[in-house]
Amino acid sequence: MAYNIKVTKVSESKLQNLDFDNIPFGRVFSDHMFIADYIDGKWTNIEIKPYQDMQISPANSALHYGQSIFEGMKATKTVDGNPVFLRPELHAERFANSAKRMCMQPVPTDLFLQAIHTLVDLDKAWIPPREGSALYLRPLLFAMDSFLGVRPSDSYRFMLITGPVGPYYAKPVRLLAQEEYIRAAVGGVGEAKTAGNYAASLLPATKAIDAGYDQVLWLDGIEKKYVQEVGTMNIFFNINGTLITPETDGAILKGITRKCVLELLDDTDISVEVRQIDINEIIEHHKNGNLLEVFGVGTAAVVSEVSHLSYRDSHLDIPNVGKDNNVAKMIKSMIEDLRTGKTEDKNGWLVPVDSKTELV
Numbered sequence: 001m002a003y004n005i006k007v008t009k010v011s012e013s014k015l016q017n018l019d020f021d022n023i024p025f026g027r028v029f030s031d032h033m034f035i036a037d038y039i040d041g042k043w044t045n046i047e048i049k050p051y052q053d054m055q056i057s058p059a060n061s062a063l064h065y066g067q068s069i070f071e072g073m074k075a076t077k078t079v080d081g082n083p084v085f086l087r088p089e090l091h092a093e094r095f096a097n098s099a100k101r102m103c104m105q106p107v108p109t110d111l112f113l114q115a116i117h118t119l120v121d122l123d124k125a126w127i128p129p130r131e132g133s134a135l136y137l138r139p140l141l142f143a144m145d146s147f148l149g150v151r152p153s154d155s156y157r158f159m160l161i162t163g164p165v166g167p168y169y170a171k172p173v174r175l176l177a178q179e180e181y182i183r184a185a186v187g188g189v190g191e192a193k194t195a196g197n198y199a200a201s202l203l204p205a206t207k208a209i210d211a212g213y214d215q216v217l218w219l220d221g222i223e224k225k226y227v228q229e230v231g232t233m234n235i236f237f238n239i240n241g242t243l244i245t246p247e248t249d250g251a252i253l254k255g256i257t258r259k260c261v262l263e264l265l266d267d268t269d270i271s272v273e274v275r276q277i278d279i280n281e282i283i284e285h286h287k288n289g290n291l292l293e294v295f296g297v298g299t300a301a302v303v304s305e306v307s308h309l310s311y312r313d314s315h316l317d318i319p320n321v322g323k324d325n326n327v328a329k330m331i332k333s334m335i336e337d338l339r340t341g342k343t344e345d346k347n348g349w350l351v352p353v354d355s356k357t358e359l360v
């Protein structure tokens with residue numbers, strides 16, 4: 001169904017203040033935002049208005065009990081200058097699944113898609129023209145009841161904010177696999193993109209940074225030896241030319257980049273294994289000279305190479321990091337070339353931003 005979206009435009013765009021060559025990640029927001037409330041069993045107050053602060057009750061139950069989820073996705077331009085999303089329906093689906101796990105009212109797919117198309121169409125001038133840059137989209141959903149007490153909220157707010165981000169020239173990262181803290185266990189909320197998962201990661205991540213690493217490589221919560229994921233990325237190991245990534249067992253975020261990578265690799269002659277990976281197996285492969293590459297994949301960096309991995313007394317320097325034509329670079333180009341339209345979109349993953357959306 002098509003929802004009626006009330007649109008109030010800014011009187012003057014902030015865009016002229018933006019230096020597209022120098023955009024700090026996560027600090028610049030485009031002119032408009034989308035907002036919709038779920039009240040008395042229906043979506044209402046659906047509008048786009050100038051990006052602005054909002055009032056929240058001090059008793060807002062999301063602040064107290066954490067019913068809060070989000071998504072992260074990008075709008076980019078093809079080489080012909082056409083704004084596109086990559087597989088937006090998968091983000092709508094994951095957003096709904098996160099909501100269900102957190103006992104929240106899921107946002108209908110058609111409302112999610114209408115929100116991203118309408119808002120990005122209005123603010124499309126904010127999509128950076130440079131290759132590797134993007135307009136980052138942050139859909140979020142949180143409880144709106146003003147109520148102290150542990151029960152699901154009856155009312156929710158769905159919002160969408162966007163902001164331009166520059167190319168992510170990530171240096172190869174140093175990872176610490178440690179056993180003191182866990183991110184998620186099967187049966188918990190690891191598969192949901194919910195705020196608390198990120199809060200829980202901050203102390204271990206801060207300790208890892210203090211110890212000279214960039215991020216934590218999470219291990220499973222029970223045996224503390226099976227590899228899960230890293231920071232905001234899913235992880236791949238290149239063992240003698242075979243790529244191995246952990247299966248999503250309910251405790252790992254089902255990354256959309258991971259899914260795209262696995263499906264793109266289906267069309268290559270690179271062999272792939274999706275299975276449980278014991279960290280001790282990785283150490284053994286490194287000892288034998290079979291561990292060639294480690295890299296993370298996710299929306300923000302696309303692909304981020306790992307230069308070093310530590311676990312207990314083992315400190316592994318990864319041999320093929322940064323090398324021309326390694327598999328990590330090949331995968332990054334496959335995704336970026338698809339987004340820019342340099343390679344054919346055989347699977348129909350690119351969705352043009354709908355510029356015919358009627359504004360009421």
Ligand SMILES: Cc1ncc(COP(=O)(O)O)c(C=O)c1O
Pocket residue numbers: 072229230231232233234253254255256257258297298299300
């Ligand atoms: C915990 C976590 N794992 C993995 C990912 C990668 O997922 P995606 O490829 O959908 O961005 C993200 C980012 O969303 C994340 O936050």
